[in-house]
Amino acid sequence: MRNFGSVLGLALALTSSTGFAQGVDEFGAYGRTREHRESGQEILLELRFGRYIPNVDDNVSGSPYRTAFGNDNRYLIGLEVDWQLVRIPHFGTISPALGWGYTRASAEAPFEDRDTEKSADSTTFNVMPFYLVGVVRADVFSRDFGVPLVPYAKLGVGHAIWWSRIGDRISRDESDGTRARGASTGWQYALGGMLHLDPLDPESASSADAAVGMNNSYAFIEWYVSDLDGFGADDKMQVGTNTWMLGIAAEF
Amino acid sequence: MPTLRFLLLAIAVAFGVLGVATPSAAQSVSLTLNPTTGVQYSDREARNSRRINELNREDCENQDLTFTLQTAVTGVSRVDVTVQAWVGTNCDNIVNREPQTSGGGTRCQNVFGDAQAGRPLEEGTSTRFVIPAETLADGKSCDNLPATDTDRTIYFLAFVRGNFQDIAGQASWGFRFDVGGPAPPSNISAGPGENAIIVKFKAPSGVSDVRGYRVYCEPALAPIGNQGAAGSSGEIISAGGAAGTAAAAQGGDTGVAGGASGGAAGREAESTAGSAGNAGAPAVSGNCMGANLIPGQVPSDDFLCGENNSNLAQQVSTRRNLINGQPYVVAIAAVDTSRNVGTLSALACATPEGVIDFYERYRAAGGQAGGGFCSIGAQPRVGAAFALLAAVGVFVWRRRRSAS
Numbered sequence: 001m002r003n004f005g006s007v008l009g010l011a012l013a014l015t016s017s018t019g020f021a022q023g024v025d026e027f028g029a030y031g032r033t034r035e036h037r038e039s040g041q042e043i044l045l046e047l048r049f050g051r052y053i054p055n056v057d058d059n060v061s062g063s064p065y066r067t068a069f070g071n072d073n074r075y076l077i078g079l080e081v082d083w084q085l086v087r088i089p090h091f092g093t094i095s096p097a098l099g100w101g102y103t104r105a106s107a108e109a110p111f112e113d114r115d116t117e118k119s120a121d122s123t124t125f126n127v128m129p130f131y132l133v134g135v136v137r138a139d140v141f142s143r144d145f146g147v148p149l150v151p152y153a154k155l156g157v158g159h160a161i162w163w164s165r166i167g168d169r170i171s172r173d174e175s176d177g178t179r180a181r182g183a184s185t186g187w188q189y190a191l192g193g194m195l196h197l198d199p200l201d202p203e204s205a206s207s208a209d210a211a212v213g214m215n216n217s218y219a220f221i222e223w224y225v226s227d228l229d230g231f232g233a234d235d236k237m238q239v240g241t242n243t244w245m246l247g248i249a250a251e252f
Numbered sequence: 253m254p255t256l257r258f259l260l261l262a263i264a265v266a267f268g269v270l271g272v273a274t275p276s277a278a279q280s281v282s283l284t285l286n287p288t289t290g291v292q293y294s295d296r297e298a299r300n301s302r303r304i305n306e307l308n309r310e311d312c313e314n315q316d317l318t319f320t321l322q323t324a325v326t327g328v329s330r331v332d333v334t335v336q337a338w339v340g341t342n343c344d345n346i347v348n349r350e351p352q353t354s355g356g357g358t359r360c361q362n363v364f365g366d367a368q369a370g371r372p373l374e375e376g377t378s379t380r381f382v383i384p385a386e387t388l389a390d391g392k393s394c395d396n397l398p399a400t401d402t403d404r405t406i407y408f409l410a411f412v413r414g415n416f417q418d419i420a421g422q423a424s425w426g427f428r429f430d431v432g433g434p435a436p437p438s439n440i441s442a443g444p445g446e447n448a449i450i451v452k453f454k455a456p457s458g459v460s461d462v463r464g465y466r467v468y469c470e471p472a473l474a475p476i477g478n479q480g481a482a483g484s485s486g487e488i489i490s491a492g493g494a495a496g497t498a499a500a501a502q503g504g505d506t507g508v509a510g511g512a513s514g515g516a517a518g519r520e521a522e523s524t525a526g527s528a529g530n531a532g533a534p535a536v537s538g539n540c541m542g543a544n545l546i547p548g549q550v551p552s553d554d555f556l557c558g559e560n561n562s563n564l565a566q567q568v569s570t571r572r573n574l575i576n577g578q579p580y581v582v583a584i585a586a587v588d589t590s591r592n593v594g595t596l597s598a599l600a601c602a603t604p605e606g607v608i609d610f611y612e613r614y615r616a617a618g619g620q621a622g623g624g625f626c627s628i629g630a631q632p633r634v635g636a637a638f639a640l641l642a643a644v645g646v647f648v649w650r651r652r653r654s655a656s
Contacts, residue, residue: 056614064613096644105610109446112606120443120450120602123609134644161625164611167445167569171611178622180611237614237621 041215043252044082044095044137050224050245052076052103054127054162059229059238068123069105076103076127076245082135084251092138097154099131109166121167127239129160129226131188139196142216148196150218158188158226160239184228184236192222194249218249279327281410281421283335285319291425292318300591307385308590309431312394315385321408321423323379332413333420334370337363337381339388343407344422363387363406370411381408389429399432433550433594434459434586442582442600446607447572448558451600453584455566461588464561467568468551472579472601473541540601542581547596551585559587579603 051073056065078101086094105125108118133156141147163181164171171180197217198205208214224245230236285291293299294316302308307315325333340360342348348359364381365371373379386394388406403426410421437453444450451467544555558570574580580603583596611622 056619057617060614060617060619062613062617064610064617064619068610068613107610109607109609111444112608115608119445119605119607120452121445121448121607121609123607123611125610164609164614166607166609166611167448167450167572169572171609173612173615173622175615178615179624180622181625182621182623183625184621235620237619 038215039209039213041087041251042084044080044084044097044249045252046078046080046082046099046220046247046249048076048078048080048099048101048245048247050076050247051243052101052127052241053243054103054125054239054241056125056238065105065125068109069107069125074103074105076101076129078102078129078245082137090144091140092136092150092152095135095137097131097133097135097156099129099133101129103127122165123171124165125162126164127160127162129158129228129239131158131226132156133188133190137194142196146199148199150194150196152192152194152222154188154190154192154222156188157185158228158240159183159185160226160228162237162239182237184230184239186226186228186231186240188224188226188228188240190222190224190245192220192224192245194218194220213252214250216251218251219247220249221246279412279420280325281328281333281412282322282324283408283410283421283423284322284324285408285423285425286322287425290320290322292320294318302590305425305427306590307388307427307429307431308592309394309433310591312385312389312397312429312431317383317385317388319381319383319406319408319425321379321381323373323377323410325373328412328420330373330375333373333410334414335373335379335381335408335410336365336370336416337383338407338409339363339390339404340407341405343405344409344419346417360407361390370416373410388427394429394431397429397431401429401431403428430588430590431592432588433592434462434588436547436595436597437465437584437586438597440582440584440597440600442602444602444605445569445572446609447574447576447604448570449574449580449582449602449604450567450569451582451584452567453597455563456586456594459586462563462586463589463591464559464563464587465565465568466551466556466585466587466593467558467570467582468545468555468585468596469557469570469574469580469582470542470544470555472581473543540581540599542599545581545583545596545599547583547598549595550593551583551596557582574604576604576606 053074054065057063078099080097080099082093082095082097084093084095088094103126106122107124109121109123111117111119133154135152135154137150137152139150141149141151161181161183165180172178173180195218197219205214205217208217222245223242225242226240227238228236228240229238288304291304293311295314298310298314319337321335323330323333338349338360340348340358343360349362351358363383364387371379371381383406388404389397390404405424405426408423409419411418412420435456437456439452439454441452442449443452449467449469453465455462545551557574558568560568568584570580570582579601581599581601583599585596586594588594615622
């Protein structure tokens with residue numbers, strides 16, 4: 001968080017200095033002006049990364065996930081696309097958004113009769129969450145006040161498919177032949193903030209807009225909570241989590 | 253003008269000769285061989301989409317090639333045309349098709365039927381030659397071909413009315429054999445998995461033509477010696493502890509028996525029992541043997557039990573059909589891009605055992621999930637939530653459109 005603060009401070013300083021640099025002298029106008037007109041803005045893309053430990057152990061007795069995979073961190077990579085349908089002047093945007101992610105945990109499986117001794121076989125658990133959420137992004141601070149921060153909130157429905165393998169084969173419960181794959185749905189929400197990066201290099205930002213229509217670029221951090229347990233269904237695995245996500249985003 | 257008369261006479265004679273020759277020149281035989289569609293293998297499935305003109309060891313030993321020549325004949329009856337098939341270099345030069353003064357052989361090899369008779373053209377517009385791939389190996393058997401072969405050419409030469417001096421038409425097809433497999437991997441180690449063995453290895457050094465690796469397995473010849481059990485404690489006797497009983501090696505002839513050192517301590521003090529002997533050492537790998545897998549030899553597919561089609565692989569798992577508790581001997585062979593299997597690596601042994609994976613733990617902990625991905629129908633509230641979100645989206649979109 002200290003680094004984040006430093007980056008934020010630097011961004012604010014740059015934004016302020018840009019303001020001071022504007023003016024007119026004997027050679028005419030100098031400094032940054034607001035003459036550049038942005039292209040239309042409809043889409044926001046996010047590239048996401050964060051720790052992801054599915055809360056499998058929450059809905060069962062014992063701790064099968066932690067026992068199998070230990071306490072090591074596992075990470076998720078993901079993408080999100082927002083369709084910025086509504087712009088509210090002097091506030092921000094409201095968008096439906098689709099997201100996708102993938103994470104995987106792997107460990108050596110122990111022997112049946114010697115739980116502390118590892119075999120050469122690997123056991124893996126894969127989770128691929130999708131979600132459909134509504135997103136509210138308040139870019140008023142960045143647009144109207146020159147403060148490069150965009151707080152946002154997301155709320156919607158998540159759906160994750162999961163599967164588990166032993167070696168390269170889908171695992172199964174030998175007692176009834178149930179195959180180790182399934183899907184869980186539930187609610188999810190996120191709260192976060194985006195740091196507007198364009199003030200760090202206004203010239204490049206303008207070029208990117210002119211070349212590919214990229215209006216704004218951001219780095220973001222968000223608190224992400226998903227409760228993917230089939231809305232409390234007994235026969236669904238809890239594969240949601242609560243975690244921090246980091247990433248970069250761009251508006252087009 | 254005797255000179256002029258002589259010149260005119262000479263021209264007339266020349267035209268006369270050409271006139272005689274004209275019927276002969278009107279004879280033509282055209283052979284055309286499409287390099288891709290004109291060549292077919294008897295077992296296309298085994299070819300695995302490889303380049304059509306590259307033959308590996310399996311092709312050499314098992315495939316028949318069918319060459320379909322498109323033929324066109326003018327000025328001569330088809331029955332008067334015969335076609336011969338030769339393999340070698342410059343076989344359209346008669347010198348290379350004639351017996352050599354030393355040895356009596358020919359530089360080029362006739363690879364279809366009788367070189368003197370040839371094969372008559374078939375009715376219609378095409379003629380087929382079916383030639384075993386091994387025949388194209390230039391008189392050598394597949395075993396005697398060099399590991400890296402030179403390019404070869406098969407020539408189809410047409411002759412008219414037994415005149416084998418003059419080629420009336422020809423077609424050719426270039427190909428090469430690649431029958432040598434890569435060197436075997438090293439540093440083989442085998443570990444037990446559930447109904448499987450996982451074999452780790454180091455890629456053969458200095459070999460770039462590797463497509464993947466195959467693991468071969470068979471039941472071990474003799475059971476692998478398990479670790480010997482610990483010897484029993486020595487008894488307390490007045491003169492000192494007696495030696496502990498040696499535990500017998502179990503499961504094979506290589507497990508070392510548990511130690512019999514139990515009585516030593518007892519000799520020192522009457523009241524103290526000797527400590528238990530140490531456990532015997534586990535089996536040594538030197539006795540890991542199979543009846544059919546022999547390092548350094550090309551393995552039979554009968555013992556293929558797994559593969560990894562990545563040249564970057566560092567381990568291969570067998571298929572999961574091995575028997576838990578049964579000792580197996582395993583070995584690895586590399587496969588090149590022509591699908592030639594190399595020689596076997598050193599052997600390694602392991603015994604598959606049951607393991608506990610994540611999902612078994614989850615089910616044991618009371619988890620009920622699983623069985624398939626298509627489970628959204630069991631959650632009506634989910635459908636309602638998605639429908640609500642979709643409805644809001646459509647409403648907003650329509651408002652936005654009407655506003656603009």
